Amino acid sequence: MEKLTPAEETAMLTLWRLERGTLGVILEEMPEPKPHYNTLASAFKNLEKKGYVLFRRYGNVYEYYPAVSREQVADRMVEEYFDDSYKNLVTHFAKEQKISAEDLREILSMIEKGQ
Numbered sequence: 001m002e003k004l005t006p007a008e009e010t011a012m013l014t015l016w017r018l019e020r021g022t023l024g025v026i027l028e029e030m031p032e033p034k035p036h037y038n039t040l041a042s043a044f045k046n047l048e049k050k051g052y053v054l055f056r057r058y059g060n061v062y063e064y065y066p067a068v069s070r071e072q073v074a075d076r077m078v079e080e081y082f083d084d085s086y087k088n089l090v091t092h093f094a095k096e097q098k099i100s101a102e103d104l105r106e107i108l109s110m111i112e113k114g115q
């Protein structure tokens with residue numbers, strides 16, 4: 001899978017939240033500043049080429065839905081950026097002080113409970 005541009009990532013985050021939708025619906029749900037409709041259409045054409053989305057056509061209307069889950073993309077990012085190590089991921093955020101000791105205790109508790 002190819003990497004996402006920031007605009008494509010925002011579009012995918014919106015689509016994952018909605019689960020499916022037409023460009024008009026997706027555009028409505030996107031955060032500000034919203035892209036132009038044609039820009040969003042181009043992004044979805046690229047996402048389809050990259051294998052991130054699929055679509056169903058109803059006349060002139062395309063309904064898009066994810067071809068990959070958010071979790072699959074997250075796993076790929078761990079593989080690429082953290083040498084396929086979740087320990088490296090957590091260590092990175094701990095070093096950058098982007099995760100608290102309380103968050104780590106909560107994660108450890110979840111692991112111990114087998115969640």
